[in-house]
Amino acid sequence: xxxxxxxxxxxxxxxxxxxxxxxxxxxxxxxxxxxxxxxxxxxxxxxxxxxxxxxxxxxxxxxxxxxxxxxxxxxxxxxxxxxxxxxxxxxxxxxxxxxxxxxxxxxxxxxxxxxxxxxxxxxxxxxxxxxxxxxxxxxxxxxxxxxxxxxxxxxxxxx
Amino acid sequence: xxxxxxxxxxxxxxxxxxxxxxxxxxxxxxxxxxxxxxxxxxxxxxxxxxxxxxxxxxxxxxxxxxxxxxxxxxxxxxxxxxxxxxxxxxxxxxxxxxxxxxxxxxxxxxxxxxxxxxxxxxxxxxxxxxxxxxxxxxxxxxxxxxxxxxxxxxxxxxxxxxxxxxxxxxxxxxxxxxxxxxxxxxxxxxxxxxxxxxxxxxxxxxxxxxxxxxxxxxxxxxxxxxxxxxxxxxxxxxxxxxxxxxxxxxxxxxxxxxxxxxxxxxxxxxxxxxxxxxxxxxxxxxxxxxxxxxxxxxxxxxxxxxxxxxxxxxxxxxxxxxxxxxxxxxxxxxxxxxxxxxxxxxxxxxxxxxxxxxxxxxxxxxxxxxxxxxxxxxxxxxxxxxxxxxxxxxxxxxxxxxxxxxxxxxxxxxxxxxxxxxxxxxxxxxxxxxxxxxxxxxxxxxxxxxxxxxxxxxxxxxxxxxxxxxxxxxxxxxxxxxxxxxxxxxxxxxxxxxxxxxxxxxxxxxx
Numbered sequence: 001x002x003x004x005x006x007x008x009x010x011x012x013x014x015x016x017x018x019x020x021x022x023x024x025x026x027x028x029x030x031x032x033x034x035x036x037x038x039x040x041x042x043x044x045x046x047x048x049x050x051x052x053x054x055x056x057x058x059x060x061x062x063x064x065x066x067x068x069x070x071x072x073x074x075x076x077x078x079x080x081x082x083x084x085x086x087x088x089x090x091x092x093x094x095x096x097x098x099x100x101x102x103x104x105x106x107x108x109x110x111x112x113x114x115x116x117x118x119x120x121x122x123x124x125x126x127x128x129x130x131x132x133x134x135x136x137x138x139x140x141x142x143x144x145x146x147x148x149x150x151x152x153x154x155x156x157x158x159x
Numbered sequence: 160x161x162x163x164x165x166x167x168x169x170x171x172x173x174x175x176x177x178x179x180x181x182x183x184x185x186x187x188x189x190x191x192x193x194x195x196x197x198x199x200x201x202x203x204x205x206x207x208x209x210x211x212x213x214x215x216x217x218x219x220x221x222x223x224x225x226x227x228x229x230x231x232x233x234x235x236x237x238x239x240x241x242x243x244x245x246x247x248x249x250x251x252x253x254x255x256x257x258x259x260x261x262x263x264x265x266x267x268x269x270x271x272x273x274x275x276x277x278x279x280x281x282x283x284x285x286x287x288x289x290x291x292x293x294x295x296x297x298x299x300x301x302x303x304x305x306x307x308x309x310x311x312x313x314x315x316x317x318x319x320x321x322x323x324x325x326x327x328x329x330x331x332x333x334x335x336x337x338x339x340x341x342x343x344x345x346x347x348x349x350x351x352x353x354x355x356x357x358x359x360x361x362x363x364x365x366x367x368x369x370x371x372x373x374x375x376x377x378x379x380x381x382x383x384x385x386x387x388x389x390x391x392x393x394x395x396x397x398x399x400x401x402x403x404x405x406x407x408x409x410x411x412x413x414x415x416x417x418x419x420x421x422x423x424x425x426x427x428x429x430x431x432x433x434x435x436x437x438x439x440x441x442x443x444x445x446x447x448x449x450x451x452x453x454x455x456x457x458x459x460x461x462x463x464x465x466x467x468x469x470x471x472x473x474x475x476x477x478x479x480x481x482x483x484x485x486x487x488x489x490x491x492x493x494x495x496x497x498x499x500x501x502x503x504x505x506x507x508x509x510x511x512x513x514x515x516x517x518x519x520x521x522x523x524x525x526x527x528x529x530x531x532x533x534x535x536x537x538x539x540x541x542x543x544x545x546x547x548x549x550x551x552x553x554x555x556x557x558x559x560x561x562x563x564x565x566x567x568x569x570x571x572x573x574x575x576x577x578x579x580x581x582x583x584x585x586x587x588x589x590x591x592x593x594x595x596x597x598x599x600x601x602x603x604x605x606x607x608x609x610x611x612x613x614x615x616x617x618x619x620x621x622x623x624x625x626x627x628x629x630x631x632x633x634x635x636x637x638x639x640x641x642x643x644x645x646x647x648x649x650x651x652x653x654x655x656x657x658x659x660x661x662x663x664x665x666x667x668x669x670x
Contacts, residue, residue: 024441067425092503125342
C-alpha cells in the first residue's frame with residue numbers, strides 16, 4: 001500500500017484544521033490531519049495552524065517538532081519502513097537486522113533512499129514483542145522479520 | 160458439509176504473522192467446495208507462538224489449529240470435511256496448559272468474541288458490573304474499588320480507589336476520566352490486546368469511573384503505533400453510542416458519559432500522566448511538576464482521574480463479582496490478577512494473566528519455556544525500558560510490586576523481556592541512557608543532560624575497561640538522575656543501568 005498524499009493546498013488545509021479548531025486541545029488532531037493529507041507539515045501549515053488556533057508560529061512549531069511522528073523537513077518516501085528498536089526486539093536480533101537494512105537501502109535512521117522509494121524510521125515498540133523482530137511496512141505490521149523476509153518485502157515494494 | 164463456523168484473530172500480532180492471508184485462503188478453499196464459511200474475527204488468546212490460531216466449530220466443539228499459514232488452508236478444510244486429524248490440531252484451546260494455568264478475569268473474553276459486536280459483549284456477561292453500579296451510590300462504588308485492593312496497572316501501583324476518592328471530592332466545573340493507552344514499554348502488549356480484543360470492557364470501566372467521580376467526559380489517549388487498537392476502539396465507541404452504553408441516559412439510567420479518542424504522536428514520555436495531559440491539551444508533551452496532582456488540577460485544570468487501560472478494565476469484574484472476589488487473588492499488597500507479558504527471546508511468548516505472586520523463574524522458564532533460540536538465559540528485563548535487568552540467580556523473586564522494589568527493580572506494566580547469553584549488559588545500559596536522551600521531554604536537567612552524559616560515561620567505561628573513577632561517576636550520575644528528575648523517565652533510568660552494573664559487572668570490565 002502506498003502513502004496517499006497530495007500537494008499543499010491552503011483551502012484544503014483550512015478545512016482540515018477547521019474540523020478541530022473548536023475542540024479543546026485540537027492542535028494535535030489537526031496536525032495529524034494535515035500530515036495524513038500532505039505527508040508532512042509544511043511551513044505554510046504552521047502559519048495557518050497558528051492563525052486558526054490563535055497561537056504564535058513558534059508555539060505551533062514547538063509542538064510539531066516535539067513529536068517524532070510529525071515531519072517538518074519534507075514528506076517520506078513512497079514506502080515507510082518502521083523498524084522496532086525496543087529491547088524485546090533487540091533480544092531477538094533487531095540491531096543486526098537494522099544494520100542489514102541500512103546497508104541494503106543505503107540510508108541511516110530517518111533517511112529516504114536515493115530513489116525516493118524507502119524511508120527508514122526507528123520505532124520504539126509496536127506491541128508485537130512476543131514475535132519480534134517486528135516492523136511496520138506502511139500500514140502493515142510484520143512479525144519475526146528476518147533478512148530473507150525483508151528482502152521479499154523490499155522486492156515487492158520495488159527496491 | 161455445507162457450512163463451517165470459525166474464529167480467527169484480527170489482533171495486530173496475528174495479522175503480522177499472516178492472519179489476513181489465512182482468512183483469504185480459507186475463504187477460497189471453502190468456496191471451491193461450496194462450503195459457506197462463517198468467520199468471526201476475534202482478538203487474540205495471547206498464545207503468540209501459535210498465532211495465527213484458528214478455531215473451527217466441529218459438532219459444537221471448537222477445535223484449535225495453529226500456527227496456521229495460508230498454505231495450510233487447503234489441507235485444513237480437506238481434513239475437517241473428512242473428519243481426519245491434522246498435524247496443526249491442538250484440540251480445545253481452553254484445555255491448553257498455557258490457558259488452563261491462567262486466571263483470566265480481565266482477559267476472559269479476549270479472543271472469544273467479535274470485538275466489534277456490542278451484542279456479543281452483552282451475551283458474554285458484559286455490562287454486569289455497570290448494571291450493579293447503577294444500584295450503588297458513587298461513594299459505594301469507590302468503596303468497592305478501594306476494598307478490592309486494585310492498584311494502578313500502568314506501573315506506579317497507586318491504589319485506584321484512593322485516586323477516585325480524591326477526584327470525587329475535588330471540585331471543578333467539569334471532571335474528566337482519562338484512559339492512558341500510551342503503552343510504550345517494550346515487552347508489553349496487554350493494553351493493545353485488550354483494546355483490540357474486548358474494547359467494550361474498557362468503555363464499561365470508564366463509564367463506571369465517570370459515575371464514581373462525577374465525570375461525564377472521558378478521553379482515551381492511544382499511541383499512534385497502535386493503528387489496529389485505534390480502529391477497534393473507534394468501532395466500539397460508535398457501537399456503544401448506538402446501544403446507549405455511551406451518551407445520554409446510559410442503558411436507561413440517569414447517567415451520562417461519552418468517550419473521545421485522541422491519538423499520540425510517537426512520544427514515549429507522553430505515557431507519563433502529566434505529559435499525557437499536556438499532550439491532550441494540544442501542547443508539547445512536557446511533564447508537569449507535582450503537586451498539584453491531576454485529581455485536583457488535571458486536564459484543562461479540572462479534576463481528572465488518569466488510569467491505565469488494565470486498571471479501568473479490571474473495574475467491571477470487581478463490581479460484578481464483588482471486591483472480596485477480586486481481593487482474594489494475589490499476595491501481600493498486590494491483590495487481584497496481573498497480565499504478565501512474556502517477550503523477547505522466549506519460546507512460549509504471550510499474555511499470561513495470573514494472580515500476583517508466581518516467582519519470576521516460574522514465569523520465564525516453566526510457563527515461558529525458556530528461550531526460543533535454545534540458548535541459555537542470561538538476563539531478563541522486567542517492567543519496560545526503565546525496569547531492572549535481572550540474572551537467573553534472583554528468579555525466586557515473586558511477581559509483586561514490593562518484592563521487586565526490594566530487589567531494586569519494578570514490575571511496571573508487567574512485561575518480561577528475555578535475553579540469551581549473547582546479550583552484553585553494558586550495551587543495554589548504554590541503550591537505556593540513549594533511549595532516555597531520545598525520549599526526554601527536556602524540561603528537567605538531570606534527564607535531558609544526564610542521559611547524554613550517561614551515554615558518554617558508559618562509552619568511556621567500555622574504552623577504559625572499568626576504571627574505578629568512571630564507575631563512580633556513573634553511580635553519581637544515576638544518583639542525581641534518580642533524585643533530581645521530575646518524572647519516572649529520568650528518575651527510573653538508573654534501574655536498568657545500575658542493575659546491569661550490579662548483576663553483570665564483568666560486562667563493565669569489572670571482576
